[in-house]
Structures are given as structure tokens and as C-alpha cells.
Amino acid sequence: MPANRMNHDEFYTAMAPNDDERLRKILWTLYWRGNAQFRERIEDELRPPEQPKVKPKKELPAPDTVLDEVTAFVKLAKDGAYMAGDRRVHRTERSRWRLTFRRLVGEALAALQADDPGPAQNAAAEMVDLACDMKSYDYFHSDDPVEAAKFVVSDAAAILWESVLRHDGFAGFARRVPEQLIRWESDYGWTRRGYGQVPEKETALGVPLARLLTTPDMWRTFGESYLDALDAAGRADPRRPRTVYGGFDETRYRRHERTKDLATWHGMLLDRFAGTPEDELLDRLATSPALAGPELTFLRARTAERRGDVAQAGSLVTECLKELPGHQGYLDFAVEVGAELPPRARELLSERALLGFALMEVRQRLQAANGH
DSSP states (O other), rough: OTTTOOOOOHHHHTTTTHHHHOOOOOOOOHHHHHHHHHHHHOOOOOHHHTTTTOHHHOOOOOOHHHHHHHHHHHHHTTTTTTTTTTTTTTTHHHHHHHHHHHHHHHHHHHHSSSOOHHHHHHHHHHHHHHHHHHTTOOOOOOOSHHTTTOOOOHHHHHHHHHHHHHHHHHHHHHHHHHHHHHHHOTTTOSSSSSSSHHHHHHOOTTHHHHHHHHHHHHHHHHHHHHHHHHHHHHHHHHHSSEEETTTTEEEEHHHHHHHTTHHHHHHHHHHHHHGGGGHHHHHHHHHHHHHHHHHHHHHHOOOOOOOOOHHHHHHHHHHHEEEEEEEEOHHHHHHHOOOOOHHHHHHHHHHHHHHHHHHHHHHHHHHHHHOO
């Protein structure tokens, strides 16, 4: 409390000698000379008790206007106008892109409260799409644009999906959100470096999504829609492997990355559906043509373990470790189910155990030294 502010008793003592007329004059002076916010506060206090106090509502941005601005901004960014000497973007605006980005995001999310939030939903989705692309493409002069813009993708997606559920109902939510989840989810977050203020606030998109699925029926319906969207994503991949630089298979790489990005969500589906009437959905998930790589094999191993087939789980996780012998999650699961470890995985596990003992010994010596 500031030193020059009276406490409750001092204030009432100072006010005691003043009669009603004097108090009215003091209040009038404060009302007349105060700012708009101060006057509104006094007006609220002067209203009769039976009349509810009215808080002035901040005018919401017009959703259509926000969408137009966002669409123009995104197009300029993807055209490279903020990187090169494009006359459509003034040189001072190129250095102020963060402010423009934050303003447009704020307006798009605020406009979700409008009576017709459809255009604002599209605007918010465009900004999330742009942020996801910013991880890999240089649209602005920044070494880590998502961090520079202070944009938390998972927070924005959560607000957007809440709006879709509230305005479009669960049927519209289940039609629209699965495709966005597949397109936006990122295993390591959305910044390039993975550290800073933004990554500390990020969560997997499955976390806010799970909070919106409040009943078993919602989980099943959304799970079915998700699997349909996943199949559609697989069909959209090039049918023939698109190769560059010799043996690089772009299609397989894309499916590997998709599987890693969605691993947290798939774990949630496994926890939710294993041992329930919806268990057959896990078979559809494990055989989806849109997924590939050791993370898919690991999902199959975890599914087998949940169904009591420990031998199958062990065989599958061994296959994972042949490709990624140092993966800690695979190693932990392999030890849990008693799987046979490939030679390199066994070596790495022994090395880490020795390192752990060495670190423990160092820690004990330091504690003993500090104790003396």
C-alpha cells in the first residue's frame, strides 16, 4: 500500500466532521474532474439498489472486417511481401509485423464473441495456419517468428474450438475440428528453437480438445470423425512416392511426421477406448494408411499390451528399438513388458544405467561435502 494512502480508519476519521452537503460537494468534484472510467464507477454506485449496475461493454471487432484484414495480411506474408522490397508493404511495417500479427490475432479471437462468429472463426484459423507455416518458412525477418509474435497456438486453438462448439453445436464441431487437429498438431510445439516464453505455455492440442469432450458419446462420435479425417489425409498424400535427392521418400516422411505429431492424441484415444465397446476404433487407428513409422508400431505395441497380449507387445517394441535404439519411451516400455532388446538398445540402456549411478555418486559426494 502506498505510504500516502489512508487506511480505512484514517479515512473515516477524516470524513467524520463533514455533513451531507459537504460530502456531496466532495463527490461532485471527484465526478466532474475524474476520467470516464471514474465517472462510470460513481454512476454505478449512485444507482438505486433495485437497478442493476451496468458495465460498459467494449465494442467487439466486426468479424467480416477482421477476416478481410487477416486474409490480406496472410496473403502478403505468403507472397514474401514482408521479406522483400515489395511496395505493398511499407518498410516500417516490415519491422512492425509482430504488432500487426498480435493485433489481428487479438481481434479475431475477440470477434468470436459476436452473434455471428463464422468469419472470425475463419480468421482465427487462418492465423493459426500461418503460425504453423512460420515454423518452416521465412515469411518475416525473425529467427523464431512464433516466439517473436508471442503467439501460443494451443491457446488460440482452444478458444477457437470452444467457439465452434458453442455456436455450431457438437455436430459442426465434430465435422470441422478433426481436420484442424491433424493439420495443426506439432509434437515439439510451434516455435523453431523450442525454448522461451511461448514454449513454456504451449500444450499438445489434444489437451484442450479433451476438455471439450465431456461424455462417452462425444468421445466416440469425435473419434469416428477423426478417423475419417485421418483417412482423408492419407488419401491426399501423393499416391506414388515423391522422391528427391535419391532415396528420400516425401510421402513416407510426411506420414512419419504426422504420426509423431499426433502421438499424444493417439495415447489419449488408447486410454479412453481400450477395453470399452469402442475398442475396435483402435484397430482402425493402428491400420490407418495416413500413419507410418516406429511411432505407429509403438502404438500397436501399447494396444496389444492393453489387450493382454504381452508377447505381441514385446515383439512390436523390439521392432521400434531396431530403428530407434536410444528412444527412452521405447526402452522403458520394453523393460516393462520384458521384451528382447536389440544389441544396440541393450548397450545404450547399460550406458545410461552406468551414467545414472555415476551421477548419483557425484550428488552424494556433493551433499556430504556441503554437510561438512
